[in-house]
Amino acid sequence: MKPYSEMSREELLSLKAELDKQFEDVKGKGLKLDMSRGKPTPAQLDMTMGIMDVLNSESDMNTENGMDTRNYGLMDGIPEVKRLMGDMMGGVPSENVIVYGNASLSIMYDTVSRAVTHGVLGSTPWCKLEHVKFLCPAPGYDRHFAITELFGIEMITIPMTSDGPDMDLVEKYVSEDSAVKGIWCVPKYSNPQGISYSDETVRRFAALKPAAEDFRIYWDNAYAVHHLYDDEQDEILEILSECEKAGNPDLVYEFVSTSKVSFSGAGISAFASSKANVEEAKKFMTIQTIGHDKVNQLRHARYFKDMNGLMEHMKKHAAIMRPKFEAVLQVLDRELGGLGIGQWTRPRGGYFISYDALEGCAKKIVAKCKEAGVVLTGAGATFPYGIDPKDSNIRIAPTYPTSEEMAAATDLFVLCVKLVSVEKLLEA
Amino acid sequence: MKPYSEMSREELLSLKAELDKQFEDVKGKGLKLDMSRGKPTPAQLDMTMGIMDVLNSESDMNTENGMDTRNYGLMDGIPEVKRLMGDMMGGVPSENVIVYGNASLSIMYDTVSRAVTHGVLGSTPWCKLEHVKFLCPAPGYDRHFAITELFGIEMITIPMTSDGPDMDLVEKYVSEDSAVKGIWCVPKYSNPQGISYSDETVRRFAALKPAAEDFRIYWDNAYAVHHLYDDEQDEILEILSECEKAGNPDLVYEFVSTSKVSFSGAGISAFASSKANVEEAKKFMTIQTIGHDKVNQLRHARYFKDMNGLMEHMKKHAAIMRPKFEAVLQVLDRELGGLGIGQWTRPRGGYFISYDALEGCAKKIVAKCKEAGVVLTGAGATFPYGIDPKDSNIRIAPTYPTSEEMAAATDLFVLCVKLVSVEKLLEA
Numbered sequence: 001m002k003p004y005s006e007m008s009r010e011e012l013l014s015l016k017a018e019l020d021k022q023f024e025d026v027k028g029k030g031l032k033l034d035m036s037r038g039k040p041t042p043a044q045l046d047m048t049m050g051i052m053d054v055l056n057s058e059s060d061m062n063t064e065n066g067m068d069t070r071n072y073g074l075m076d077g078i079p080e081v082k083r084l085m086g087d088m089m090g091g092v093p094s095e096n097v098i099v100y101g102n103a104s105l106s107i108m109y110d111t112v113s114r115a116v117t118h119g120v121l122g123s124t125p126w127c128k129l130e131h132v133k134f135l136c137p138a139p140g141y142d143r144h145f146a147i148t149e150l151f152g153i154e155m156i157t158i159p160m161t162s163d164g165p166d167m168d169l170v171e172k173y174v175s176e177d178s179a180v181k182g183i184w185c186v187p188k189y190s191n192p193q194g195i196s197y198s199d200e201t202v203r204r205f206a207a208l209k210p211a212a213e214d215f216r217i218y219w220d221n222a223y224a225v226h227h228l229y230d231d232e233q234d235e236i237l238e239i240l241s242e243c244e245k246a247g248n249p250d251l252v253y254e255f256v257s258t259s260k261v262s263f264s265g266a267g268i269s270a271f272a273s274s275k276a277n278v279e280e281a282k283k284f285m286t287i288q289t290i291g292h293d294k295v296n297q298l299r300h301a302r303y304f305k306d307m308n309g310l311m312e313h314m315k316k317h318a319a320i321m322r323p324k325f326e327a328v329l330q331v332l333d334r335e336l337g338g339l340g341i342g343q344w345t346r347p348r349g350g351y352f353i354s355y356d357a358l359e360g361c362a363k364k365i366v367a368k369c370k371e372a373g374v375v376l377t378g379a380g381a382t383f384p385y386g387i388d389p390k391d392s393n394i395r396i397a398p399t400y401p402t403s404e405e406m407a408a409a410t411d412l413f414v415l416c417v418k419l420v421s422v423e424k425l426l427e428a
Numbered sequence: 429m430k431p432y433s434e435m436s437r438e439e440l441l442s443l444k445a446e447l448d449k450q451f452e453d454v455k456g457k458g459l460k461l462d463m464s465r466g467k468p469t470p471a472q473l474d475m476t477m478g479i480m481d482v483l484n485s486e487s488d489m490n491t492e493n494g495m496d497t498r499n500y501g502l503m504d505g506i507p508e509v510k511r512l513m514g515d516m517m518g519g520v521p522s523e524n525v526i527v528y529g530n531a532s533l534s535i536m537y538d539t540v541s542r543a544v545t546h547g548v549l550g551s552t553p554w555c556k557l558e559h560v561k562f563l564c565p566a567p568g569y570d571r572h573f574a575i576t577e578l579f580g581i582e583m584i585t586i587p588m589t590s591d592g593p594d595m596d597l598v599e600k601y602v603s604e605d606s607a608v609k610g611i612w613c614v615p616k617y618s619n620p621q622g623i624s625y626s627d628e629t630v631r632r633f634a635a636l637k638p639a640a641e642d643f644r645i646y647w648d649n650a651y652a653v654h655h656l657y658d659d660e661q662d663e664i665l666e667i668l669s670e671c672e673k674a675g676n677p678d679l680v681y682e683f684v685s686t687s688k689v690s691f692s693g694a695g696i697s698a699f700a701s702s703k704a705n706v707e708e709a710k711k712f713m714t715i716q717t718i719g720h721d722k723v724n725q726l727r728h729a730r731y732f733k734d735m736n737g738l739m740e741h742m743k744k745h746a747a748i749m750r751p752k753f754e755a756v757l758q759v760l761d762r763e764l765g766g767l768g769i770g771q772w773t774r775p776r777g778g779y780f781i782s783y784d785a786l787e788g789c790a791k792k793i794v795a796k797c798k799e800a801g802v803v804l805t806g807a808g809a810t811f812p813y814g815i816d817p818k819d820s821n822i823r824i825a826p827t828y829p830t831s832e833e834m835a836a837a838t839d840l841f842v843l844c845v846k847l848v849s850v851e852k853l854l855e856a
Contacts, residue, residue, distance in 0.1 A: 037500065045498040049485040056484070057477040070473040070691040072465065101529045102721045109716040117544055117555065117579065127545065127555040146715045151545065259718070263498040266723035287574045288537040290687065293530045293721060295694035 003340035004418075004425055012422050019419045023372065026412050031373035033409045038191070038351030039400045040264055043320050048262050048313070051303040061298065069294035075285055077270070078294050080301035085270035087307040088224050089256050090238035092272045098281055101292045104257035104269035108218060109147050111253055111271070114284055115181070116151050120214035121250065121280055126151070126181065135173055135183035137165035139354060139382030139393045141191040144184040144220065148384075155384035158183070160190070164197035167204045178211035182218050188236050189223035192382055192395035193354040194347020196234035206242035208251065216277075217252040223350040224256055225314050228322050232348050240272060249274040258300060260317070260351065261310065268292075268300050324398040327407045328353055335414040341421035353396040354382075361420045362391045368416035374409045431768035432846075432853055440850050447847045451800065454840050459801035461837045466619070466779030467828045468692055471748050476690050476741070482730040489726065497722035503713055505698070506722050508729035513698035515735040516652050517684050518666035520700045526709055529720045532685035532697035536646060537575050539681055539699070542712055543609070544579050548642035549678065549708055554579070554609065563601055563611035565593035567782060567810035567821045569619040572612040572648065576812075583812035586611070588618070592625035595632045606639035610646050616664050617651035620810055620823035621782040622775020624662035634670035636679065644705075647682040651778040653742050654688060656750050660776050668700060677702040686728060688745070688779065689738065696720075696728050752826040755835045756781055763842040769849035781824040782810075789848045790819045796844035802837045 007015070055061070061069050063078040076082070077099025085099060086092040100107050119125040126132045133154040136145055140160075148155055156173060158165045164187070173180050185205075187197045197205075205217055219239055227233045243251045250273070258267035271281060285291075304310040325347070332344050332355075345354045357365055362379035369376050377395040380386045396413070398406050435443065483489070489497050491506040504510070505527025513527060514520040528535050547553040554560045561582040564573055568588075576583055584601060586593045592615065601608050613633075615625040625633075633645055647667055655661045671679045678701070686695035699709060713719075732738040753775070760772050760783075772783045785793055790807035797804050805823040808814045824841070826834050 039500055042496065042499075045489075045496065048498075049489075052483050052485045052487065055480050057480045059480065061473075061477075068470065068473065068693075070476075070693050071470075072467055072687075072692045074693075103717045103719070106717045113541055113545060117541060125555070127553070143715070150712075150715050259500075263723060264500045265496075265498050265502075265719060266721045284578075287571070287578050289531045289534045291531070291693060293694045293724065295691060296721065296724065 001339060003338065004421055005340050007425070009426070012426050016419070016422045016426065019415060019422060022415055023368070023419060026415060027372040031408060031412060033373065033401050033405050034375045035397050035401065035409055036375045036377045037400070038260070038397045040260055041320065041400050041402070044317055045263060047316050047320065051262055051299055054302040055295065055299050061295065063294075063298065069298045072290055074294055075289070075291040076282055077292070078297045078301065081268065081297040082270075084301060084304060084306065084310065085256060085268070086272065088310065089221055089254055089272055090224070090236070092238065092240055092254070096240060096272050096274065096278055098271045098278060098285070099292060099297055100269045100271060102265070102267050102269065102296070103259070104220065104222070104255040105143055107255055107269055107271045108144070108220065111218070111281075112147055112151060115214065118284075120216065121276060123214035129179070131179040133177065133180045135165075135170060135180060136384045137183070137185065138384060139192050139395070140184060141186055141220070142377070142381040142386070144218070145384045148184070153181075156180075157384055157389075160193060160195060162195060164195060164201035167201055171204065171208065174208050174210045174215060176211060180210070181212055181214055182216050184218050184220065186220050186222055187239070188221060188234060189226055189347055189350025191222065191350065192352035192393075193345045194350045194352060195345070197236050199237050202237040202239055202242055203246070206239060206246040206248060206251065208248065215251075219252050219254040221254055221256045223260075225311060226260060226317070226351070227314065227349040228318050228325060229348055230315065230318070234348055240274070244274075250276050253277065261314065262300060262303070266296065268297055321399055323403045324401070324406045325353065327403045328396060328398045328410045331407060331410040331414055336417060339418070342417060351397060351399055353398060355394040355396060356392045357394060357417060358421050358424055359390045359392050361417075361424055362388060362394050364420040364423075365394060365416045368420060369413055372412050372416075374412050376413070429767060431766060432849055433768050435853070437854070440854050444847070444850045444854065447843060447850060450843055451796070451847060454843060455800045459836060459840060461801065461829050461833050462803045463825050463829065463837055464803045464805045465828070466688070466825045468688055469748065469828050469830070472745055473691060475744050475748070479690055479727055479731040483723065483727050489723065491722075491726065497726045500718055502722055503717070503719040504710055505720070506725045506729065509696065509725040512729060512732060512734065512738065513684060513696070514700065516738065517649055517682055517698075517700055518652070518664070520666065520668050520682070524668060524700050524702065524706055526699045526706060526713070527720060527725055528697045528699060530693070530695050530697065530724070531687070532648065532650070532683040533571055535683055535697055535699045536572070536648065539646070539709075540575055540579060543642065546712075548644065549704060551642040557607070559607040561605065561608045563593075563598060563608060564812045565611070565613065566812060567620050567823070568612060569614055569648070570805075570809040570814070572646070573812045576612070581609075584608075585812055585817075588621060588623060590623060592623060592629035595629055599632065599636065602636050602638045602643060604639060608638070609640055609642055610644050612646050612648065614648050614650055615667070616649060616662060617654055617775055617778025619650065619778065620780035620821070621773045622778045622780060623773070625664050627665050630665040630667055630670055631674070634667060634674040634676060634679065636676065643679075645680040647680050649682055649684045651688075652684055653738060654745070654779070655742065655777040656746050656753055657776055658743065658746070662776055668702070672702075678704050681705065689742065690728060690731070694724065696725055749827055751831045752829070752834045753781065755831045756824060756826045756838045759835060759838040759842055764845060767846070770845055779825060779827055781826060783822040783824060784820045785822060785845060786849050786852055787818045787820050789852055790816060790822050792848040793822060793841075793844045796848060797841055800840050800844075802840050804841070
């Protein structure tokens, strides 16, 4: 088919009539599918059930250094899991790692909240400042933006490139504005585009010269080991050691979790940073908690054993997820290729495919899909304040439904894209 | 023996010589015991190991309402655990309960932190106020005081009576000073005295007329089911319904956990409050976390089944703990009875025995014990800012060592009490 933009008004009108009819047909099917969140599918969870057997009433419940995981103590995590989580982050030494509970989002919230109430390494608490700003590469992760919005932090959108955030802009803001206290990053298989930061991008991050002493990079390495393919895999530079090399050891807070490795509802998470930042976090932990669930930490350590075990496990996840991503991409390629009504990403890992529709069309496409029973992430969610200035980006989360459901849902999606695009062109 | 205060200087000097000799003998034994924290002993943890078998790789991982505990969702807890935790709190309806992670201390920290950054139900965030004060019944729990101190909240000591905090003082402060935003309470088997609040005390709490709209009672029901005896048990009124009856539904935040029911390192915790307070907490949770560990919640629900199961389990804890409490009390009675150099509590539950030495002696007694190898909770820890104005209160935590170790440690303790008391009387 030829690009929509080259069609005559008559062609568009006749196309619209045909698409309207198709839409009514699909609507009649009564689809009920959810592609809104990056959620593992039951088959992935079933595949991990072996973890439920590694500990039983006969098990030795002590850590490798002889501490009882059932009792109080070892607030910063058991040694075998500190090592495993450090390895997941690309080889961060254990002493730079703190293990937390089941959600890295909580660590991020907590880290921001602590900066608001107590500052960062002795700097002024943000609640005492007039202006606090965060840079938000977008499209990005809605829950990051929700945290900064909750604390009244002004969010500045930074465009994404295929190498990561626009670093010229990042450097400019960070070095010139002392109100800029942080930047949200998903450096590997980014949410939602699946972009991995280039080595140059990581090095430029590590070499930032912030105007604010309490500026930190909030490095959410959520998809650190979440490859879709055995052969084509993205790797990023390990940021902590890059920061150290650049003479900026305290510049980054890194977050990671097993939410999409073991169980989303019952995994473990970790924080990594410089000695000074880790010590500060621990100082607060002694007041904030009696420590996190060490039995679940032990369960994870015994199940995965080491990075080899963990990576073997991730291959099984990939085997379940890959066909779904490919089902979506196949339909997008076949149905939308060459029409000039959008662009999409082909991630090699992570949990999302990102679709950029014609300007002003994202909200309508999402609404249209919903009308016929397919729930997508709300349009705009991938931008600060939920406002996509171009109303163009749509996040597709292909993991939860089955491949067949994904194909059906994507058929509907492309139909809605076509329909809304035709309508836009007719209005022009 | 006659009371020390009736002894002549010569008698005291000769007693001191004898005690000094005894102390050197004990020191030679090289004791190494820890009575500093309320920590379950390994036998208690072993006794709970059945909980490790209730879930395995063949288990149905769904909640009673068909939700998969392994995946995202059900942020406020699974229904069977909301019910169980509500029952633990004396019959709080599930809709008033939110289940959290493994530490109720984290919920308390979080609740205070949220009030600091965002206020309470729309009131001014505490970080914007000049003065914020908390009432602190003392002796009390050091970790409560650590939270309020961390946030720069001024702490006002409220003396404890055998019925709970001095309610005349509480009512006066709460009704007259709008800077008073909260009070820390351990209403049942209080830490460290083992006092349970009388019905009148609870009713007076529920009927408070705070000057501050954002005043809340921080009701840490830490020992809700932690009886030492089958027959003699304390019960307290259920505070939420009392508050509602008194027309003060939003007045209380209640906290509870299974840290001393299942595992200290891997239990579950809960928060209970009015509809409005619970809704506010949930609103923040949607930003703060993806939810807590539901698999561990399910494990607890399947293991304890209901309150009957849980109370049967608590009897087993009591059977292990009771002899230790009795060993301590026996030594105290036998060695210190009638000497007029201190008073102690005889709790019917909880984790502590509280000893009030002669004024100005607590620090020296604790130091003396440490010199001979027995670690007690630091003197002063049971008061705000770690300062006991009378330097008198000592918290004894008898649970972790064995009964034999407890007897040995208590022998040393009474020796140190005698020695320091004699020295004080000689100085007078």
